[in-house]
Amino acid sequence: MQKGNKKRQLRKPQHQPRPGSERKLVPQPVFDYPEKEGSNKLRGKVALITGGDSGIGKAVAILFAKEGADIAIAYLNEHKDARDTAAIIGKYNRRCYLLPGDLSNERHCKTVIKKVTKEYKRIDILINNAALHYENKSLEDLTTHELLKTFSINIFSYFWLTREALPHMKKNSCIINTASVTAYRGSGGLIDYASTKGAIVSFTRSLSSNLVKKGIRVNGVAPGPIWTPLIASSFPRKKVAAFGSEVPMGRAGEPAEIAPSYLFLASDDASYITGQFIHPNGGEIING
Numbered sequence: 001m002q003k004g005n006k007k008r009q010l011r012k013p014q015h016q017p018r019p020g021s022e023r024k025l026v027p028q029p030v031f032d033y034p035e036k037e038g039s040n041k042l043r044g045k046v047a048l049i050t051g052g053d054s055g056i057g058k059a060v061a062i063l064f065a066k067e068g069a070d071i072a073i074a075y076l077n078e079h080k081d082a083r084d085t086a087a088i089i090g091k092y093n094r095r096c097y098l099l100p101g102d103l104s105n106e107r108h109c110k111t112v113i114k115k116v117t118k119e120y121k122r123i124d125i126l127i128n129n130a131a132l133h134y135e136n137k138s139l140e141d142l143t144t145h146e147l148l149k150t151f152s153i154n155i156f157s158y159f160w161l162t163r164e165a166l167p168h169m170k171k172n173s174c175i176i177n178t179a180s181v182t183a184y185r186g187s188g189g190l191i192d193y194a195s196t197k198g199a200i201v202s203f204t205r206s207l208s209s210n211l212v213k214k215g216i217r218v219n220g221v222a223p224g225p226i227w228t229p230l231i232a233s234s235f236p237r238k239k240v241a242a243f244g245s246e247v248p249m250g251r252a253g254e255p256a257e258i259a260p261s262y263l264f265l266a267s268d269d270a271s272y273i274t275g276q277f278i279h280p281n282g283g284e285i286i287n288g
Contacts, residue, residue, distance in 0.1 A: 019132065020229025022054035022081045029227050030254035031059040032066075032088065041267040043068030046120040048112075050074045050103060050161065051130035053082035055228030056178065059255035060127060060262045061085055065094035067263060069125065072097040072116045074161075076130075081229075103130050104152035109160035117168045125266050126165050128158040128200075129178040133193035147192050154196035158203060171215030176265050177204045179222040179277060184286040197222075201277065208275035217274040219265045224281025225252040248283030 012026050022029060047064050051057035052073035061071045062085065071089055075082050077100055086096035097119050101108045116123060131154045134146040158177060169175075182190060183197035200220065208218035224247055243252050261278040264270055279286060 019076055019078060021078060022058070022229050023084070025229060029055070030256045032062045032256055038066035038068065041067045041263065045069040045124040046072070046122055047125035047127060048072045048074065048116050048123050048165070049127040049129060050157065053078045053085055056223065056226055056255045056258050057127070057129045058085045059259040060129070062088050063259040063263055064266070065089040065092045065096070070095040070120060072099060072120065074099045074101070074103060074112050074130070076100065076102060103157040104149060106160050109157055110164050113161060113164035113168070122170070123165050123168050124173050126162060126169070126175045127262065128161060128175070130157060131178065133190050135189045136191070137189065139191055142192055150192045151196055154193065155199045155203065158200065162207070169216055174217040174219070174266055175207065176262055177220040179220050181222055181224045181279070181281045181284055181286060183222060204277070205275045212274060217270065219270065219273060219275065220277045221258065221261045221265070222277045222279050222281070223253065223258050224284055226258055227252045227254060247281065251282070253280060253282055
């Protein structure tokens with residue numbers, strides 16, 4: 001695990017075409033701590049994770065598998081990254097079902113749930129995590145295409161997938177949504193992205209109230225800057241090199257440092273928690 005509080009951690013300047021490849025990131029993200037053994041906190045569970053091919057979703061998928069869950073991963077088209085993730089899950093003796101396709105399409109979201117429930121017969125844990133963003137210097141630069149794409153992936157897919165999954169989720173199931181620190185403090189260069197993340201916070205709180213009597217918990221995680229392919233495929237080279245250096249800890253977080261927040265919320269350890277967010281963000285104080 002990374003330690004220290006260096007205020008300026010520079011990486012090699014780099015940029016990738018969207019949606020980015022984890023294999024090509026320098027340095028490679030930390031997505032697992034193999035020396036840490038699981039404790040069967042999710043034994044026998046089935047977890048669907050969107051954006052689970054790389055980044056935070058990959059780390060969550062691997063940790064959940066280590067804790068005994070079978071995994072389904074919905075992702076766009078990063079097939080090599082997805083196969084890498086599935087191979088690691090296989091080493092932990094769990095199943096991994098890969099579902100490529102565009103989650104900004106409602107019909108595909110319906111197909112994902114149909115395929116997962118056909119394969120596994122149920123869904124115990126739904127992790128809505130897939131996201132994208134476009135950096136723009138001003139609102140005038142934000143195109144309608146970018147706006148609609150960001151909202152379709154970042155929040156509409158959460159509604160569509162959750163709506164279709166709920167008939168297959170029983171009491172003691174849970175839903176975990178990925179928001180962002182930008183939902184709480186905003187972002188001048190990511191106005192549309194921050195707006196979707198704010199919507200995710202409200203969606204989570206509202207849905208938790210709606211489902212509480214059904215015994216389904218709904219919570220979220222609001223990460224700060226995390227080293228993932230999304231960063232290298234969204235920002236200019238110099239910004240990528242210094243990404244995360246502005247937070248109190250002075251560095252971007254690793255996906256493996258974020259995954260335990262999801263594990264806690266998915267496990268029985270969080271049996272009395274719903275409608276809440278965890279904030280692994282490198283020390284930034286927000287009111288949320």
